[in-house]
Amino acid sequence: NHIIVCGAGRVGWQVAEQLSRENVPFVVVDSREDVLEKYVHGKFLYVHGDALDDAVLLEAGIERARGIVAALPTDADNVFITLTAKGIKADLLVVARADRLESEEKLRRAGADKVVSPAVIGGKRLAMSILKPVSVDYVDTVLHDREYEFSMEEMILQNPSPLIGKTLVEARIREETGAMVVAIYRGRQLISNPQGSEKLEADDLVILFGTREQLLAFERLAAAKPS
Amino acid sequence: NHIIVCGAGRVGWQVAEQLSRENVPFVVVDSREDVLEKYVHGKFLYVHGDALDDAVLLEAGIERARGIVAALPTDADNVFITLTAKGIKADLLVVARADRLESEEKLRRAGADKVVSPAVIGGKRLAMSILKPVSVDYVDTVLHDREYEFSMEEMILQNPSPLIGKTLVEARIREETGAMVVAIYRGRQLISNPQGSEKLEADDLVILFGTREQLLAFERLAAAKPS
Ligand SMILES: [Ca+2]
Ligand SMILES: [Ca+2]
Numbered sequence: 001n002h003i004i005v006c007g008a009g010r011v012g013w014q015v016a017e018q019l020s021r022e023n024v025p026f027v028v029v030d031s032r033e034d035v036l037e038k039y040v041h042g043k044f045l046y047v048h049g050d051a052l053d054d055a056v057l058l059e060a061g062i063e064r065a066r067g068i069v070a071a072l073p074t075d076a077d078n079v080f081i082t083l084t085a086k087g088i089k090a091d092l093l094v095v096a097r098a099d100r101l102e103s104e105e106k107l108r109r110a111g112a113d114k115v116v117s118p119a120v121i122g123g124k125r126l127a128m129s130i131l132k133p134v135s136v137d138y139v140d141t142v143l144h145d146r147e148y149e150f151s152m153e154e155m156i157l158q159n160p161s162p163l164i165g166k167t168l169v170e171a172r173i174r175e176e177t178g179a180m181v182v183a184i185y186r187g188r189q190l191i192s193n194p195q196g197s198e199k200l201e202a203d204d205l206v207i208l209f210g211t212r213e214q215l216l217a218f219e220r221l222a223a224a225k226p227s
Numbered sequence: 228n229h230i231i232v233c234g235a236g237r238v239g240w241q242v243a244e245q246l247s248r249e250n251v252p253f254v255v256v257d258s259r260e261d262v263l264e265k266y267v268h269g270k271f272l273y274v275h276g277d278a279l280d281d282a283v284l285l286e287a288g289i290e291r292a293r294g295i296v297a298a299l300p301t302d303a304d305n306v307f308i309t310l311t312a313k314g315i316k317a318d319l320l321v322v323a324r325a326d327r328l329e330s331e332e333k334l335r336r337a338g339a340d341k342v343v344s345p346a347v348i349g350g351k352r353l354a355m356s357i358l359k360p361v362s363v364d365y366v367d368t369v370l371h372d373r374e375y376e377f378s379m380e381e382m383i384l385q386n387p388s389p390l391i392g393k394t395l396v397e398a399r400i401r402e403e404t405g406a407m408v409v410a411i412y413r414g415r416q417l418i419s420n421p422q423g424s425e426k427l428e429a430d431d432l433v434i435l436f437g438t439r440e441q442l443l444a445f446e447r448l449a450a451a452k453p454s
Contacts, residue, residue, distance in 0.1 A: 003357060010328070014350020022358060067357045071350070095356045097349065101237070114356045118349025122324065123241020123298070125348055129322045129341045130230060130294045131249060134381040134412060134432055154361040180407070180436075185361055193438055205361055209407075209436060211420055 002026055004060045004068040006051035006081050008035050011097055011118060012071035016044050027060050052080050057088060067093035070112070075103035079110045086111035152182075152207060153215045159202040161222050169196035177217035179210035229253055231287045231295040233278035233308050235262050238324055238345060239298035243271050254287050279307050284315060294320035297339070302330035306337045313338035379409075379434060380442045386429040388449050396423035404444035406437035 002025040005015050012028065019026045028046040030036050040046045049056035051072065062068065068085045070078040078096045085094055096112040098104045104115045128136050157163060163171045173181055184191040184198070185205040191198060200206075208218055232242050235257040246253045255273040257263050267273045276283035278299065289295065295312045297305035305323045312321050323339040325331045331342045355363050384390060390398045400408055411418040411425070412432040418425060427433075435445055 010326075010346040011350045011353070014347050015354045018351050018354035019358075022354070024358065069353050069357060071353060093357060093360075095353050097353060099237075114360060116349055116352045116356055118345040118352075119237040120241050121348055121352055122343055122345025123238045124245050125343045125345075126238070126296050126298060126322050126324060127242045127245035127249070129343055130296060130320060131246075131251065132379075132381060133320075133341055134434060152359075154359060207361060 001064065001066050002061060004029060004051075004057065004062060004065050005071060006030075006069065006078075007071035007073070007097075008032070008040050008046070009071070009073055011073075012069070013039050015069050015071055016040070020044065029056060029060050052077060052084065054084060054088065057081075057084060062088050062092070065089070065092060067095065070094065070096040070107075072097070073099065075099050075107070078112075079103070079106055082107060082110040082112045152209050154205055154207050155219065155222065157200060157202060157204045157206055157222060160225075161202075162224050163200050163222050164202050165199065167197050167199050168194060171200060173218060173221065176221055177210070178214040179208045179218045181206055182209050183207040228291065228293050229288060231256060231278075231284065231289060231292050232298060233257075233296065233305075234298035234300070234324075235259070235267050235273070236298070236300055238300075239296070240266050242296050242298055243267070247271065256283060256287050279304060279311065281311060281315065284308075284311060289315050289319070292316070292319060294322065297321065297323040297334075299324070300326070302326050302334070305339075306330070306333055309334060309337040309339045379436050381432055381434050382446065382449065384427060384429060384431045384433055384449060387452075388429075389451050390427050390449050391429050392426065394424050394426050395421060398427060400445060400448065403448055404437070405441040406435045406445045408433055409436050410434040 003019060005012055005026055005028045008028050008030040016026065016028055028040050028044050029049060029051045030046065031050040033048060036046055036048055047056060047060045049059065051057065062085060070081040072078050075098055082094050082096050085092055094112045095114045095116065096107045098107055098115050098117045099119065101117065104117060107115045125136065168181060173179060181194060184194050186201060208215055229252040230246060232239055232253055232255045235255050239255065243253065243255055255267050255271050256276060256278045257273065258277040260275060263273055263275055274283060274287045276286065278284065289312060297308040299305055302325055309321050309323055312319055321339045322341045322343065323334045325334055325342050325344045326346065328344065331344060334342045352363065395408060400406060408421060411421050413428060435442055
């Protein structure tokens with residue numbers, strides 16, 4: 001149930017750092033011995049080999065993995081890894097790095113569940129840093145750091161739950177837990193800032209904002225035995 | 228009161244796109260005629276010239292600008308732009324792109340107010356995309372898109388304000404406006420998820436989460452004549 005990080009370069013190394021901070025088990029794969037020696041050895045688990053090679057991904061435990069991050073510097077390599085990984089295990093979560101805008105579509109067609117372009121989010125972040133400097137820092141903190149109490153969580157409303165079939169007003173989430181429902185994803189539909197009259201459905205993905213305690217209280221409320 | 232975007236490459240172009248989406252006036256500077264012709268011409272205002280050259284920055288209106296984004300692909304160039312820009316106008320907001328981790332410190336010493344590394348935030352984003360896929364999308368939406376109602380805003384509590392000297396409980400911000408105070412920056416100190424007993428001070432930078440209407444209600448409350 002670990003994560004495989006392909007590439008130990010500047011981007012891949014950041015992925016590893018972040019997963020380590022979140023206490024998530026992972027293994028790094030890279031074919032460059034000097035890069036592994038310099039950044040990874042003695043710090044993170046790794047497999048020395050080419051992530052484009054089925055045998056290497058099998059050695060990294062892809063059959064038991066829950067996800068793979070394709071973070072090599074070349075988009076063509078990340079497309080190849082995506083195809084290989086989905087070929088070995090179709091339900092694996094694949095997140096891929098894209099350097100060129102045009103590659104995003106190709107990575108998706110290869111089966112990537114999520115594509116991240118450092119240039120695109122870097123550019124957006126530069127723009128927002130000049131427009132809303134403090135909020136940008138704060139959101140980074142909330143999303144990336146466990147130390148601050150407020151954060152954003154996502155939870156699937158699984159059947160059975162006493163909340164299913166109730167409107168947000170009837171569910172009394174804010175009153176009972178203090179957490180705020182900021183959005184609901186229902187299939188592909190995003191309901192942002194839902195009205196009190198919005199009725200919760202089974203399998204809704206609910207996004208909440210609150211303290212750790214409030215989010216835990218919501219989890220308990222959602223998972224309670226229906227009365 | 229515009230923004231100068233140095234570099235029209237992959238990152239700089241995203242900066243321009245985002246500023247354009249936010250209806251903020253800006254001008255792009257690049258020395259590569261083919262890049263300007265292909266991506267910028269007929270779409271954004273631009274100056275053809277080398278952003279490392281004082282005369283070019285003056286032509287881009289640096290004396291009247293409120294900020295500059297140094298988004299060239301080379302860290303050495305961005306350090307040079309930062310020094311040049313701060314030399315011409317010391318109180319200009321300078322946001323710089325860093326490719327290498329080691330450059331961040333150099334850019335700050337050159338005077339950059341904020342440094343953004345696409346590789347670092349790209350790596351973090353890849354990691355969080357595999358751990359909290361939906362929240363990541365949602366935060367992107369809230370921060371980058373005006374269309375969704377919930378968002379994060381930052382506001383400096385300027386003297387005089389009826390809120391100064393009151394605790395959060397006494398200020399009744401949530402009750403009166405619906406907006407949530409998620410953090411307060413006081414000088415360099417971050418108070419995340421402040422207690423009800425926290426007393427608001429002049430020049431506090433307050434970060435709020437709420438709908439556009441709630442945030443406007445807070446602005447009115449904060450700016451009301453003291454009674
Ligand atoms: Ca976290
Ligand atoms: Ca916006």
